[in-house]
Every structure is written in C-alpha cells, then in structure tokens.
Amino acid sequence: MVRTPLTPEERERGERLGRLLREARGERSMAEVAAQAGISAETLRKIETGRAPTPAFFTVAALVGVLGLSMDELAVRCVLAGVA
Numbered sequence: 001m002v003r004t005p006l007t008p009e010e011r012e013r014g015e016r017l018g019r020l021l022r023e024a025r026g027e028r029s030m031a032e033v034a035a036q037a038g039i040s041a042e043t044l045r046k047i048e049t050g051r052a053p054t055p056a057f058f059t060v061a062a063l064v065g066v067l068g069l070s071m072d073e074l075a076v077r078c079v080l081a082g083v084a
Contacts, residue, residue, distance in 0.1 A: 006053060014053020016078045017060075022048045024067040037062040 006014075021044075025033050034044040039059055046052035047059075064074055 011050065011053055013078065014047075015050040017053070017055075017074075018048040018050045020069075020074065020078050021063055021067065024069055033063070033066055036066045039063075 025048075030044050030048070031041045034041040037044070037059070039062065043052065043055075043059070044063070047055050047063075060074070061071065064071060
C-alpha cells in the first residue's frame with residue numbers, strides 16, 4: 001500500500017501537535033510520558049518532532065490524558081490554530 005504524501009498543511013498541523021505535546025510534557029522525561037501513555041519513547045519522539053504528523057487517534061487520546069490536556073483544547077490549539 002502506497003501512502004499518499006502529506007500536504008504542507010498536514011505537515012504544519014503535525015508540527016503544531018508536536019510542539020503542543022512537547023510543551024505540555026514540560027520537565028517530564030519522554031520515556032516516562034510514553035510509558036504512561038502505553039506507547040514507545042520513539043513513537044513519542046516522532047510525534048513531538050513532526051516526523052509522525054498523523055498519529056492514531058487512540059495514541060493522541062492516551063497522550064492528552066497523561067499530559068492533562070483535553071481533546072477540545074488540543075483541537076483549538078493545534079488544528080484550529082492553522083485555520084485562523
């Protein structure tokens with residue numbers, strides 16, 4: 001299966017998501033947050049750096065739960081920020 005290339009907007013949205021999650025993680029280690037979310041530290045690293053700009057919904061849901069964010073807040077700060 002060939003993956004359709006991401007649009008520039010999708011890449012930018014992935015970078016915003018990564019920055020938001022990195023900021024929310026604060027001083028906690030990547031390994032600690034990843035373990036609490038049930039994902040690998042490498043997956044979290046890829047998301048935070050924008051190399052995985054379209055992570056699975058349940059991955060994002062687990063991360064926002066661990067980081068104390070809400071999905072609504074994530075949508076406003078990450079997705080809708082690019083619309084304005």
